[in-house]
Amino acid sequence: MDDLLATLKAAAETTRLRLLALCAHGELTVSELTQILGQSQPRVSRHLKLLCDACLLDRFREGTFAFYRLAEKGPSAELARVLVDAIPGDDPTLALDLERLEAIKRARSEAASSYFRENAGRWHEIRSLHVPEREVEEALVRLLPDGDLGDLLDVGTGTGRMLEVLGPRARRAVGVDQSREMLAIARANLEAAGLRHCHVRQADMYQLPFPSGSFDAAVIHQVLHFAEDPADVLGEAARVLRPGGRLLVVDFAPHGLEALRSEHAHRRLGFADGEITLWCRQAGLDCRDVVHLPGDPLTVSIWPATRLAGRAASPSVLSSTGATP
Structure with a gap:
């Protein structure tokens, strides 16, 4: 029961609940989350650490970047999904967060497409x-x-x-x-x-x-x-x-x-x-x-x-x- 209460306490804050909702929609870096939330990076990092310590989020490194996403396994993973699903779909704050998230995803996609266009010849040449x-x-x-x-x-x-x-x-x-x-x-x-x-x-x-x-x-x-x-x-x-x-x-x-x-x-x-x-x-x-x-x-x-x-x-x-x- 103590562990459950500690986990619920970790999520019981507006910014942290917003972070859970965002990380349920994909893998995001601290800088991307900072851009969406409009808060300082140190503050967002502190919230992320609390959520990771509570096993509500997973963190993994990729070179110099760290990505965060909703926990997949462990005792708190199911609770994390329940909490995200409980957020009202018409919440205006969440709607704005998701709108900014989509803008970031579009930028990612455009950058990836540009890279692929520049290098696609190598793949097509071999596939032929x-x-x-x-x-x-x-x-x-x-x-x-x-x-x-x-x-x-x-x-x-x-x-x-x-x-x-x-x-x-x-x-x-x-x-x-x-x-x-x-x-x-x-x-x-x-x-x-x-x-x-x-x-x-x-x-x-x-x-x-x-x-x-x-x-x-x-x-x-x-x-x-x-x-x-x-x-x-x-x-x-x-x-x-x-x-x-x-x-x-x-x-x-x-x-x-x-x-x-x-x-x-x-x-x-x-x-x-x-x-x-x-x-x-x-x-x-x-x-x-x-x-x-x-x-x-x-x-x-x-x-x-x-x-x-x-x-x-x-x-x-x-x-x-x-x-x-």
């Missing part, structure tokens, strides 16, 4: 070399179990496309990427799609910021060819999968297009089935029934794998991550 993305996406959907996917992870999410495709079937979906610019695009895309249960984080694919056994499914889509140590990426993805969890790896079959290495920073010119299967086995994954989608000149391969119960990744796979299986 292989089968249409829709064909790849349809194959991915067929390879995953029917119904609810549970908790989904997208490693190297980029613009968040895999979250858009698979997110509607997931209970919770998280995409990770090192590029802050790509994450800005992904956030705008997810907001436009209305996928509030899908989030993105800046993270290292060699050291995923999740406990072992956190996800039911994972996707590594067109990422391994950029990796210095592809086996370690697979090992880390396997670590965060639950027993029986499903991993889908999408990349190119071996090819000889050196321009992709010199002009598009590809570290590897495709992968043979045998090496992916070996790395999966070392990571405690059972890989079988590989799918090949021939293109001209690139063939896209999809390697489905399942996390075996009671199997840990070998030390060689996890050597560069420092992860514990």
Whole structure:
């Protein structure tokens, strides 16, 4: 009862209740919340700290930025949603806050679109070399179990496309990427799609910021060819999968297009089935029934794998991550 009263006390202030309502609509920084509320940054930061201490908000860092959103898990998460839902929809203060929030989201979207326009040629140039993305996406959907996917992870999410495709079937979906610019695009895309249960984080694919056994499914889509140590990426993805969890790896079959290495920073010119299967086995994954989608000149391969119960990744796979299986 004392904990409940302390949590209610943390929310029982006008500014803090406004912050809860705003953070229920997306991930926001201190500067964005300050802009919406029209209050000083130190004051807003103090309110945010109280809400985080009460486990009503989640805080996570992304480079030099800190983002806040309504708590997803824990004893206060459900209470946070109840409090937000209890705010009258016609409250004039909330209406103005949400109007300012929409202006910030539009600015985000415009900045993301501008970045994508400036760099889109790189993606279109590569996509023209292989089968249409829709064909790849349809194959991915067929390879995953029917119904609810549970908790989904997208490693190297980029613009968040895999979250858009698979997110509607997931209970919770998280995409990770090192590029802050790509994450800005992904956030705008997810907001436009209305996928509030899908989030993105800046993270290292060699050291995923999740406990072992956190996800039911994972996707590594067109990422391994950029990796210095592809086996370690697979090992880390396997670590965060639950027993029986499903991993889908999408990349190119071996090819000889050196321009992709010199002009598009590809570290590897495709992968043979045998090496992916070996790395999966070392990571405690059972890989079988590989799918090949021939293109001209690139063939896209999809390697489905399942996390075996009671199997840990070998030390060689996890050597560069420092992860514990």
